[in-house]
Structures are given as structure tokens and as C-alpha cells.
Amino acid sequence: MAASGLSWKGFLIRWLAAAVLVFATFNPFGLSYFHWVSAFGEAEGSGDIPLKILIGLLLVAGFGIYFRATWLSLGPMGIALIVAVFAVFIWLLVDYRMLDVETPWVLAFLIQIVLSIVMAVGMSWSHVQRRLSGQVDVDDIEP
Template identity: 50%
Template sequence: MQKFTWSGFGLRFLFALVLVLATYNPTGYSYAHWFGNLFPSITAAVALCGIVLTIGWVVYVRATLRSLGPIGLGLTGALFGCLIWLFIDLGWLSLENISVITWLILIVLAAILALGMSWSHVRRRLSGQVDTDDLDDN
């Protein structure tokens, strides 16, 4: 069994952030913009990149749903949502700056995916409970 490390979480977060920002970001340089600009005449490169991104999303979303579950995912989303709300209430964020809010939501989405990929390691370390998938490692 692998131990949870902050560098491991950092790598999971980095890959999740690349996945999220490659799919969409407000700069105009993302798969969503590329696909939208070429549609309906899609090229092989666009199709290949779309499949690679879909594989990444399936891996991350499936792992996140399996480790956090629907309730954990809802609580994690609520936690990050309340943090954003708190920052708005404190005046640190403004709803008028849509670009900043968009970037923040994309970063939060990557953080939720990274947390989902890491949660089994964290739970095992905190509680000693082992996921049945981990039993194959022994």
C-alpha cells in the first residue's frame, strides 16, 4: 500500500488542474474553444484530443465518486462553495469580476478531483480502514 504524501497530493492536483484547464479556461486556449471554432468540420487531431481528455475525466470522476461517494462529494462541494461565499462576504472576491470567479471555480473543481483521487489514502491513514481494492497490494 502506498502512503499518503503531500507531494503525491500535489501531483494529483497538478494533473487534475491540467485536465480541467485543458478542457476549458477563459483565455480562449482550451479544447472547448478549439472544438467550437472548428465545428462541424472536426479533424482527427481534435477527435484524438477529445478522446484523451474524456479518458482523463472518466478516470478522475470515477475515482472521485468511488472514494468520496455522493454524500462526500456533496459535502466537499458545499465546503468549497461556502469558502467562496465567505470570501465574497469578506470583500476578498467580487461577483462583478467574472474572470476571477471562473478561474476560482476551475481551481476548486481540480481540487475536488485531486481530493477524490487521494481520499482513500487519507481515510486509511486517519481511520485505519482499508478499501477492498487495496487488499490486492498485499
């Protein structure tokens, strides 16, 4: 029987999967699906169109799974609250000069980290809510 609930290991796996999805799609370091597809006119990027489409569809499916779970478990207010907490935390770090956002890749990296954390929290929230309140989330199956 599978263990019910959520452990730190379970959350870490969800976050790592979300981070791989986000950073594989685009990252400021130039090694991403976006950079691979945008090199379409170059000699090394002009081939493999079916492979590019297949990987693009897999990324869209991954984002669809994460976004749907996040939207259903947190809702718009929960998502806005988590984003606001991280935005104020980044603001605090910038205000105390612990973080330099003048460099464009730093800001892009932070946005991607926050996006992956929001997606991981969305995938994990039902477990956390069940542990805190004892209530179980159930999706409506009938229209």
C-alpha cells in the first residue's frame, strides 16, 4: 500500500520535476528548448523538426498537468498570495543589497525559480491541506 501524505522528499521530487520543466523550456544560460527552436535558420538548428514538435508537445503537456493541478488546488487567490510572498522576499533581498537584479539573467533565473516553486506547491497542496485540516480535496467528475 502506498504511503499517504507528503514528505519533504515528495515535495522535493515535485519541485525538481517542475524546475526541470521550467528550465528545459527556457533558461537564461542558452541551453533550452526555446534556444534550440529559435536556432531554426542556423545550420545546426534547421533539422529535426518532428523531434522539436514532439518535445514541444511534451513540454506543453507537462505544463498543462502542473498548471491544472496548481489552479485546482490553490486557486487564483492562493497563487497570487504565494507569488506576492516571493516577490516581497526578493524585494527585501534587493533592498538589503543581498541580490543584484540589474543583471538580466539574475531576474529571469529568480522568476523561473518562483514559478517552479509555485507549481510544486500547487502539486503538493492537497496533501498539506489534508494533513493540516483532515479534509480531503475531491474533483467534481460529473458536469
